[in-house]
Amino acid sequence: MGKLDDKVAVITGSTKGIGKAIATAFVKEGAKVVITSSCKSNVDMALHDFPGESAFGHVCDVSDYAQVEELVASTVKRFGKLDVFINNAGISDTFYNITDSDPHEWGHIIDINLKGTYHGCRAALQYFLGAGHPGKIINMAGSGTDKKSNTPFISAYGSSKAAIARFTFAVAEEYKDTPVSIMLLHPGLVRTNMISVENPTPEMKRQQGTFQTIVDIFAQPPSVAASLAVKMASEEGRCKSGDYLSALDGKRRKWLLFSYPFRKLLKRIDRRNY
Numbered sequence: 001m002g003k004l005d006d007k008v009a010v011i012t013g014s015t016k017g018i019g020k021a022i023a024t025a026f027v028k029e030g031a032k033v034v035i036t037s038s039c040k041s042n043v044d045m046a047l048h049d050f051p052g053e054s055a056f057g058h059v060c061d062v063s064d065y066a067q068v069e070e071l072v073a074s075t076v077k078r079f080g081k082l083d084v085f086i087n088n089a090g091i092s093d094t095f096y097n098i099t100d101s102d103p104h105e106w107g108h109i110i111d112i113n114l115k116g117t118y119h120g121c122r123a124a125l126q127y128f129l130g131a132g133h134p135g136k137i138i139n140m141a142g143s144g145t146d147k148k149s150n151t152p153f154i155s156a157y158g159s160s161k162a163a164i165a166r167f168t169f170a171v172a173e174e175y176k177d178t179p180v181s182i183m184l185l186h187p188g189l190v191r192t193n194m195i196s197v198e199n200p201t202p203e204m205k206r207q208q209g210t211f212q213t214i215v216d217i218f219a220q221p222p223s224v225a226a227s228l229a230v231k232m233a234s235e236e237g238r239c240k241s242g243d244y245l246s247a248l249d250g251k252r253r254k255w256l257l258f259s260y261p262f263r264k265l266l267k268r269i270d271r272r273n274y
Helices: 017-028 040-047 065-079 103-131 155-174 202-218 223-233 250-265
Strands: 008-011 032-037 055-059 084-087 135-140 180-186 244-246
Touching (some): 008 017, 017 032, 017 223, 032 040, 065 103, 084 103, 103 155, 135 155, 202 250
Parallel strands (some): 008 032, 135 180
């Protein structure tokens, strides 16, 4: 018996990285998942890694509300219901200061990260409340969410994650008397394409030494965040609306910092890109 037997979950931005790790963990726990991306080829490629009828692919640009509504509708049509909606899709800045940044790119990040989360919450809530069906919505935090987490050179990403946190807690309060749970998950620092330095900007080159050290210390595999997502989505996890779980909480952060010299000495720092 899995922790998520018979559950149906939508995970936006789930063809790679953290989203794909969450989808994989959900399937292992008995759930059916909907894999999404705005790129059809990415969806088709990702589906090859999921067994049988456990996954369904759907192309969706989360910045377009009509497409998110269609995502929910197609999920219900395919699986007969929806139990969990995870707003994971997100992008980041290309490491510029404000005067060198592209206003269009800055706004596009807000459209995907913040408006995309709003769209997912609204569409999922419409379904859950209309069907009288208990459901869970999990939004994704990140750098910028916590009070002491400044995000220089990625101000759009940090601003979007700070706003997503406030939005999540506001919506959780609005719907506290319903059977819908709205929660926030911080996946920690994960080596994905979002933090890749393969094509560094001039500012990134200046900061590269410090940045790489921070990543070496605090980066974790996406399975850590995926296990927390399973906990939040399952009944056994006993998570409630308004809860905030972090893969990089105080205890974990201290352990990673303490163990870093030993991991570096023993060459056990995982530098794989997920």
